[in-house]
Amino acid sequence: MTDAPHHRPRFTETVGLIAGREISTRLRSKAFVISTLVLMAAVLVSVVLGSVFGSNDDPARVAVVGEASAAAAEAPGLEPVVADDLAAAERMLRAGDVEAIVADEASDPLGITVIGLDSPPNQVVGALSVRPSVELLERAAADPLLAYFVAFGFGIVFFFAALTFGQTIAQSVVEEKQTRIVEILIATVSPRQLLTGKILGNSALALGQVVAIAALAILGLALTGQRVLLGGLGASVVWFVVFFAFGFVMLSALFAATAATVSRLEDVGTVTTPVTMLVMIPYFLVIFFNDNPTVLAVMSYVPFSAPVGMPVRIFLEQAAWWEPLLSLAILLATTAVAVLAGERIYRHSLLRTGARVPFAEALRGR
Structure with a gap:
């Protein structure tokens, strides 16, 4: 064996x-x-x-155009500034007078859009009760x-x-x-x-x-x-x-x-x-x-x-x-x-x- x-x-x-x-x-x-x-x-x-240090409790100044002013006025944490038209609002944004633009947008399901200068205006977006579309006029470095x-x-x-x-x-x-x-x-x-x-x-x-x-x-x-x-x-x-x-x-x-x-x-x-x-x-x-x-x-x-x-x-x-x-x-x-x-x-x-x-x-x- x-x-x-x-x-x-x-x-x-x-x-x-x-x-x-x-x-x-x-x-x-x-x-x-x-x-x-x-x-x-x-x-x-x-x-x-x-998250704590990145948050900001001061009201965000936003330029509002058209009927979007109603949505901005109802949102807590925003200070609306009425602009005559989108071009005027854009001049205010580029000059640093406002942090973002809230304007009408027919193609958006919510009827409004938020426009930032070179980075997403997070405080403005967060202040609104809904999530509108966000656009940037320029792209900034990190x-x-x-x-x-x-x-x-x-x-x-x-x-x-x-x-x-x-x-x-x-x-x-x-x-x-x-x-x-x-x-x-x-x-x-x-x-x-x-x-x-x-x-x-x-x-x-x-x-x-x-x-x-x-x-x-x-x-x-x-x-x-x-x-x-x-x-x-x-x-x-x-x-x-x-x-x-x-x-x-x-x-x-x-x-x-x-x-x-x-x-x-x-x-x-x-x-x-x-x-x-x-x-x-x-x-x-x-x-x-x-x-x-x-x-x-x-x-x-x-x-x-x-x-x-x-x-x-x-x-x-x-x-x-x-x-x-x-x-x-x-x-x-x-x-x-x-x-x-x-x-x-x-x-x-x-x-x-x-x-x-x-x-x-x-x-x-x-």
Whole structure:
């Protein structure tokens, strides 16, 4: 009687087990749960404060034309100013005497329309009991303060998530080397499977955290009535999530590879400094140069800063429709190279203890 053949787990099965272990370990960490809740609370508070400080209780002066004056007079929060005709009302609007024009509009089901100068007159629209059609005489650039907060939001979420989970991967790699657990793991799984599982597990957690933050921010904007901001922010948030997903895979491979070259936790900070700088530089660039189209354009095509630079450009409507696709293609290619190089360094350094393994030596496999 012969023994049944031993079933060797497939690559995907092993990777799934390792990724599941990474996820469950992190979810059981109180520090991780608390930091996530604090970050989400901060996002919700910022959305609510934006709604509070963005509101205006002073009556809005509006130029009224024709029978639309009756609707404006009945609306609370509006101060109607009668204009002889639409041309006169437009002169008042351009001169800054009024915030908007309320005029008759036969084609509108409500019979009126609201006309703004270069941005939607939200206070006027909100004061009316109905939602009339809104027109703009000119298209303005995004509000500088709003653009700054959007850039800051993308920058801080990318910085916090990438650095937190990247350092987690690095510390996990060195802990396994220092305690020699990796020697037991390598006896049953390959270094490629181990690295892939670590990257996928932490990437899933990081992406989940980013998606939760984005969903909370969108929900907060919707519940606080900031629908105009929500409409302009939606596309850029979606692109941010997509770019972050691939960008973090690239960074996590580099964090794991650099950490594998050392054997003590005390050396993790030093050896991962170059990767940490790749996370920090986009954050500082977008904070200080969010109003510089040239810097943002360069950032949107550099793989390490594209997850921040391109979404900001999309929000500011500075990017053509094809630019995010081209930037994403560059990021995908760079991620593939980073993963291959990182896997090679990781594989050739994992079982070597003692002195730090030089990167060039690890790449050559000596």
